Amino acid sequence: MQGCLVITCGLFLLAEGGIGSSTAHDCELDVLVLGAGISGVKAGATLYEGGVRNFAVLEQSQRIGGRMWNVQWHGQSIELGANWIEGIPQKEDPIWSIAQEIGLQGNYTCQEGSDEEPLLYNSAGKLGTNESLALHQRFAAAVSAAFAVSCQRHRAGLGDVSLREALSSVGWPAIKNQTPLERTLEFFVVDWDFQYPPDNVSLFNYFDVGKGTYEETCAGVKLKSRRAHRAVRMGMLDSFAWEPPRFFVTDPRGYAAVAQHVAKPFLQDATNLGTSRTSQGKCPESRMLFNKTVVTIDYGDANNDRGVRVETSDGSVYWAKHCILTFSAGVINAAVESGTLFRPALPEWKAGAFARIQNGVYTKIFLRFETQFWDDADYILFADSSRRGYYAVWQDMESHHKFFPKGSNILLVTVVHEDSKRIEVQPTAQTLEEVHAVLSNMYGPHIPRPLDVVVPKWHSDPSFRGSWSNIAVGTTVSDFRLLQKALGGLIFAGEATDQDFNGFVLGGYHSGERAAKHVLEALEKGSDALVSEPSSLSPGMPAYLRSACLSHFPWSFCCSLPFFF
Template sequence: MDLLRYQGIDRQKEPAVPSVIVIGGGISGLAAARALNDASFKVILLESRQRLGGRINTDYTFGCPVDMGASWLHGVCNENPLAPLICSLGLKLYRTSGDNSLLYDHDLESYTLFNMDGRKVPQEMVVAVGDVFKRILKKTEKVRDEHSKDMSVHKAISIVLDRHPELRQEGLAYEVMQWYICRMEAWFAADADMISLKCWDQEHVLLGGHGLMVQGYDPIIKELAKDIDVCLNHRVTKISQEYNKVVVDIEDGMSLIADAAIVTVPLGVLKANLIQFEPKLPEWKVAAISEIGVGNENKIALLFERVFWPNVELLGIVAPTSYSCGYFLNLHKATGHPVLVYMAAGRFADDLEKFSDEYAANFVMLQLKKMFSDAPDPVQYLVSHWGTDRDSLGCYSYDPVGMAGDLYQKLKAPFGNLFFGGEAVSEEHSGSVHGAYSSGVTAARNCESHLLQRLGNFKRRLQLIFRDNDALLEPTFPLQISRI
């Protein structure tokens, strides 16, 4: 079926307005569709799921919003491209860290850690070991400078400890060190032996620290989707470029035609070759898809009848290996709801997906009951499966060992009248919601320029939402930030 006919337009009479198919209903696809729609382009958005949001998934099963996917705004400042939208909607943020938090979404000012026997770890020890860990990471910079060939962060840490045995920790302090490594792995959604030493600290982090979205990300998704022509349950199987047009085949046999397409599906889906391209994507694009890493992080959310834990932001378990460490986010402190969210990353997240939801919830409860022996069973629980969900096949991108430095540009680069968005194409802000959002706006801008030049219509200008940088600095509607 032709996109133009699909929208009630006679294909025999070619309209002056360009048509675009946006593939993927996450925040990147919605940002692209919103921008083009507001400029009166003919736009249709195709989403394979039964819902919009992609890896943003605010669940209301508990009677309150719980983000089972993205939940933080990384960079609580007016320079964040999402700030105007958050302010206009009156959404609240709960700040969990300040400006100096490169590796964590928490400053660890509000936490309680336990060992595997359920005994509290002295807070002085946690602070001291944290300072040692920072010193170790600082010394890995010298290791990086000494080696032209990339290596993993894990290997670099081993080299530092061999050179500086005084930094080694023993006993309980060693387990606390493993917990810090666990938290680092959660930031990248990958194990330390997979993370590039060359790239791990090169991300451009916006000022303002990190803020938890108190009402979840769902209000932003709903706002961006207003008046957009959305087709849910439309799984794209093939994208063809023919005669300056794009033909998009849907799983049920339908085909749509437009002047261009913007592809914003997750990198994991592209890696799995779930969408065919005709002609095939060039080798440089295939290499970018293949070599950029995709990590995994899952959440097990637990709803209780009452709060039985201390009023801290994090509850953690230290262990002899980072794989065995864990932590709970206390949503009650940020939102007032009696919910704990256990988060698992890397191989541990992959392994949890091999079992049933009931097994995962029981496993998490065993960890919790080590901390609080009288902990009651949860009223309800939720479990994410980002690694095996065929619509995501991973959580977000990261830099694996040996990755070439130009892959993000290659992944982002257009191919004919195909344009690419998503968090993975955001070189400076990959893995973030605002990075995904900005990439969608950029893809829309590039698509606009391409189509207007090809169609010879230079009088039209795409009025991209929030394109005016001055609007980002407008102090009339400040971000609503709390720190209880």
């Protein structure tokens, strides 16, 4: 074995200095953005487009992208985090539009419901075509029946339930009664997308309403994909319809090239940041400051005309009238639990809103072998006899010549949540033994051992504390209202706060834009204006949320919400 790469970029592992770094100083700005993921750079770009020049983006690492993070590995670019562009082809999707504009390389993957059904293995070997097809069709029928349950609950004005409850009500067996193959196919269709089993997945969130209201979808619009992506609660923006193709990024520049492109306008402007009217300290000339680990966010004194105070681990202090926070829900929840980062501690209503977010873990383990011995298929599923989701979803990175070139000999296996946490803390050698045992079960005892492995550590990395957010069962409009509500000059962004596309790169993009527009609105009213609450939570309440509100509250209450129409 040539060695292994265990990926982490924890807050305390970063070296100070480097491109875009600055020495300790006290700086006053109009706006400060915390984090250079897609939310942060879109916030910066929106501020710049709106005429703001006196702003800066602080980033704890030495790169742009956040959870869009690729590394070069044996001549290939592998994405440790976000990998797919979803909902394509859609001209209304800015992420896809940017990808096309910059010529982002990649290809489409096929999942449940495509012409290329995933291959299924169990301890006895590969399933025959007929047996495999019958299982696929049976689970597809159960999902379609659960879709009908979702529509019935909407029409009856009933609240959200778990996807598990809906599946059980239509005859799909409970976990304890499932065969290993049933368990594995369910894992692939649900857990592999949402990081959680159906017990923790919102029924309303699971099904795609396509366009318009849930009434339109439930009136007979065909379910577009059997995995039924993301969100009755979305209502979709205007004419945007979520489509099943998924674009798997393999570009040497990485998926983060999208974020870099978004940041390009304000990074290319070489003019100085400018000086705020109350500036008493010298600000750096760069708008993007790397290697800046935030240790304190003091937002508490509403009477302080200097605004929000942010201190970094190198001793630098930044003051800003408005501060846009784009940290992940996992990081915010960890800070709340430890009593660190925020001064004063977040109020109970804000901490509670973040605590209700499920921040899962999604771990893609890349393995390189001397030769290929596995099937040429986008997805290969393994049903362990006793453990659910145990190294269950495999991807051939040379499948049909779509991703990596022939001879790369790279295999990808994905684990989620509890298995992810376990694998992150155990020795890499143990992980390799577990992987080898599973592959030997599938392909025989004489297969070669991996030459190299990459194991990302999203949960244990204090910079992320997980992969992405997932809507909990019973999430309401009020939850998003609380997530987005500002605390004085501290404005919250990040994919978890986006009611339309949380959990997606697109959600991060929209949230950064939303937060920056609220800051621009405040600046137009005067430099001392603080954002206490956004005038709207998004470009109008999505149709599903409007219907949900009316299902649970009187018309007078729903109409009183500032973002209802």
